[in-house]
Every structure is written in C-alpha cells, then in structure tokens.
Amino acid sequence: MTPTRKPSLARLLIRVLIVLLLAGAGAYLWITGWFEPEARFVHYTGFDIDMPQGYMLHGVDVSKHQGKIYWPAVKKMHVQDVRIGFAFIKATEGLGNVDRQFRRNWARAKESGVPRGAYHFFLATKSGKAQAENFIHTVTLEPGDLPPVLDIEQLYGVRPEQMRKEVLAWLQTVEQAYHVKPILYSYVDFYEQYLGTPFDEYPLWIAHYVQEEQPRIKRDWIFWQHNEQGNVDGIESKVDFNVFKGDSTDFRDLLLK
Structure with missing residues (x-):
C-alpha cells in the first residue's frame, strides 16, 4: 500500500x-x-412629473445622493413615448474629492447602454486648474461619451472676476486634455449675473424650473434641467430631469468620436 x-x-x-x-x-x-x-430595486408607475413637450431625448443627472442605482432598470423604464436617453454623473468636486458612487455609476451606465457624461462641481474658492486636474485624473472619456461638464452654481464669497478667471482656467485645461469643448452648467440667474457673454462660446446646460416649455434665458442652450423631483425605476430617491435640445442626429454629433 x-x-x-x-x-x-x-x-x-x-x-x-x-x-x-x-x-x-x-x-x-x-x-x-x-x-x-x-427585485431589490424600486419600480414606479411613471416619472411623476410633468414633462415638457416637443423634446425627443430625456435624461437624468445623478450623484452619491441617489445611492446605489440599478442601471438596467433605468434603461428599461418606458412611460408613453419617454425613455431615459442619457445620464450626467457627478465625478469630482473641488481639489481632491471624488464622488463615492462615480466609478460604479460610470461603469454601470455604459454596461446598461445609457449614454453617459461626467461633471465636476466647482468650488470658486479653489484653483480652477487644480480642480481640472482632479477631474482629468479621475475621468477617462471614451468614444460615445458626452463632453465633460463644469457645474458652477455659487460664489462662496469670491469676487465674480476671480471666479470667472478660475472657471476659465478649468474650461481651458479640460479642453486641452480631452480635445473637446466642455459644457457649462449653471442656473439662469447665476449665469446671467456672474458669467454671461465671456462664456457664451461654451455649450450650455441650464437649470430653470419655472417655465413649462423652455428655460428663461436669451442665449442658446443644449440641455435643460427642468425638474428635480422625478422618479426613475432603479433609483430610490428623487432625480433631476433634463431634456436635450435637438434630435437624435444632433445628439450623436455631440458625442465624443
């Protein structure tokens, strides 16, 4: 043996x-x-908000505040003729902060077939160039993604001219890195009072919740955030809703090549 x-x-x-x-x-x-x-994720009978008429493409924007999202349910939801056709995802804030749900949302949106875009929440008290480097270090853009977005909403006590200088530094640094002009996001009142003409060359994503069919702003825009109280399958908390100004061909032309 x-x-x-x-x-x-x-x-x-x-x-x-x-x-x-x-x-x-x-x-x-x-x-x-x-x-x-x-089955773990919530389902709704509708988006539960009034949708502006005459727009082909509807989308959402999300961050850690929406928690863990089940993206296949987001993609699958269909109410009458409205589907979720794109999503803006918070990536970074300030100098060193990365949204804790960004990497998961970024990967899962793509896997689920939802066109995605990444945005940076701007702190006017910090260097625009350094904030841009935080975003660039975090976000790898691929063909089919939306251009990068800068979200600027507050002065934080900074002089408007200093804020504009730092915002421009962010936009220029990011454009050099990705070879595409970034999108600028803001509210109507903030844009008109503190940004305005020097930034009119940048594509605009504007937030305005009062009017029903289009935002109250004179300059051209490409995205409109029209509501912050929507419901979407796979997301337990309320969600910001947006529309794209254009048809599917215009949308494809906007995507990175």
Missing part, C-alpha cells in the same frame, strides 16, 4: 491563499453591487 502523502506547508499556504482571494473577490463583487437582483 502506497502511503498517503501529506501536503507540504507550501501547498497548504497556496490553498489558503486561493480561498482567501476567492472570498475577497466575492465580497468585493457583493459590496460593489455586481450581484443585484432586480
């Missing part, structure tokens, strides 16, 4: 290491949401 060989210490250590690696990988996939039964 051949004696049974006991595994060597090295083999035992390898087996233990493999088990630990598999357990760690499983835990990571669970925590980050790769195992996501659709």
Whole structure:
C-alpha cells in the first residue's frame, strides 16, 4: 500500500491563499453591487412629473445622493413615448474629492447602454486648474461619451472676476486634455449675473424650473434641467430631469468620436 502523502506547508499556504482571494473577490463583487437582483430595486408607475413637450431625448443627472442605482432598470423604464436617453454623473468636486458612487455609476451606465457624461462641481474658492486636474485624473472619456461638464452654481464669497478667471482656467485645461469643448452648467440667474457673454462660446446646460416649455434665458442652450423631483425605476430617491435640445442626429454629433 502506497502511503498517503501529506501536503507540504507550501501547498497548504497556496490553498489558503486561493480561498482567501476567492472570498475577497466575492465580497468585493457583493459590496460593489455586481450581484443585484432586480427585485431589490424600486419600480414606479411613471416619472411623476410633468414633462415638457416637443423634446425627443430625456435624461437624468445623478450623484452619491441617489445611492446605489440599478442601471438596467433605468434603461428599461418606458412611460408613453419617454425613455431615459442619457445620464450626467457627478465625478469630482473641488481639489481632491471624488464622488463615492462615480466609478460604479460610470461603469454601470455604459454596461446598461445609457449614454453617459461626467461633471465636476466647482468650488470658486479653489484653483480652477487644480480642480481640472482632479477631474482629468479621475475621468477617462471614451468614444460615445458626452463632453465633460463644469457645474458652477455659487460664489462662496469670491469676487465674480476671480471666479470667472478660475472657471476659465478649468474650461481651458479640460479642453486641452480631452480635445473637446466642455459644457457649462449653471442656473439662469447665476449665469446671467456672474458669467454671461465671456462664456457664451461654451455649450450650455441650464437649470430653470419655472417655465413649462423652455428655460428663461436669451442665449442658446443644449440641455435643460427642468425638474428635480422625478422618479426613475432603479433609483430610490428623487432625480433631476433634463431634456436635450435637438434630435437624435444632433445628439450623436455631440458625442465624443
């Protein structure tokens, strides 16, 4: 009879290491949401807001405040003739902050077939160039993505001329990095009072919740955030809703090549 060989210490250590690696990988996939039964996520009978008429493409913008999103349900939702045709996703804020849901949202939106765009929340008290570098370090744009977005909403006590200088530094740095003109997001009153003509060359995503069919602003715009109280399957909290000014061909032309 051949004696049974006991595994060597090295083999035992390898087996233990493999088990630990598999357990760690499983835990990571669970925590980050790769195992996501659709039943866990909320469903609605409608978007529960009044939709502006005459727009072909509707979309949302999200951040950590929407929690963990089930993107296949976002993509699948269809109410009358309205689907979610794009999503803007918060990437960064200030000098070093990365939205804690960004990487997950960025990957899952693409996997689910939702055209995506990334935005940076601007702090006027910080260097525009350094904030741009935070965004560039975090966001890898690919063909089919929307241009990068700068979200500027407050002065934080900074003089308007200093804010404009730093905003321009962000826009120029990001344009040089991605070779595409960034989109500028703001509210109507803020844009008209503190930004205005020097930034009219940049595509505008404007927020305005009062008028029903279009925002109250004189200059041209391409996206309009018209409501902040919408509901979407797969997202438990309220969501900002947007429309694109143009048809599907115009939208495809805007996407990175």
